[in-house]
Amino acid sequence: xxxxxxxxxxxxxxxxxxxxxxxxxxxxxxxxxxxxxxxxxxxxxxxxxxxxxxxxxxxxxxxxxxxxxxxxxxxxxxxxxxxxxxxxxxxxxxxxxxxxxxxxxxxxxxxxxxxxxxxxxxxxxxxxxxxxxxxxxxxxxxxxxxxxxxxxxxxxx
Numbered sequence: 001x002x003x004x005x006x007x008x009x010x011x012x013x014x015x016x017x018x019x020x021x022x023x024x025x026x027x028x029x030x031x032x033x034x035x036x037x038x039x040x041x042x043x044x045x046x047x048x049x050x051x052x053x054x055x056x057x058x059x060x061x062x063x064x065x066x067x068x069x070x071x072x073x074x075x076x077x078x079x080x081x082x083x084x085x086x087x088x089x090x091x092x093x094x095x096x097x098x099x100x101x102x103x104x105x106x107x108x109x110x111x112x113x114x115x116x117x118x119x120x121x122x123x124x125x126x127x128x129x130x131x132x133x134x135x136x137x138x139x140x141x142x143x144x145x146x147x148x149x150x151x152x153x154x155x156x157x
Contacts, residue, residue, distance in 0.1 A: 025054035037079040046103045061144035081144040095137045103133040113157045
């Protein structure tokens with residue numbers, strides 16, 4: 001589960017893979033360079049509907065019809081969504097069916113390895129640095145990070 005993300009923009013390491021204008025927009029909107037999803041800091045997001053725009057959104061998917069977003073997030077953890085289940089889940093189904101997908105630019109994220117009662121952080125990033133995207137679903141200025149079953153390398157963590 002990706003609960004802590006990082007976004008430190010280094011143009012020299014990212015330029016070859018990104019549209020320069022979009023990268024500059026992401027940099028302009030990146031108000032926090034390291035954040036826990038629980039803090040719900042605004043984070044730059046690129047939506048499928050407006051791929052040439054960078055928008056600020058909060059992590060923690062809150063459907064539009066929810067009258068109390070804070071209460072909803074206390075009761076339901078919608079920071080992550082399992083890709084294999086989003087179409088069937090009441091919370092995410094409408095957004096998934098309507099193609100409300102987004103990209104969340106990051107330079108890395110933390111996963112925690114549990115060994116007995118101890119937890120050890122592992123920083124997951126691109127070799128050599130640079131920006132990459134995490135897939136997500138969005139609605140109403142909020143987003144959820146899409147997750148899936150771990151591959152062999154991540155399963156060790």
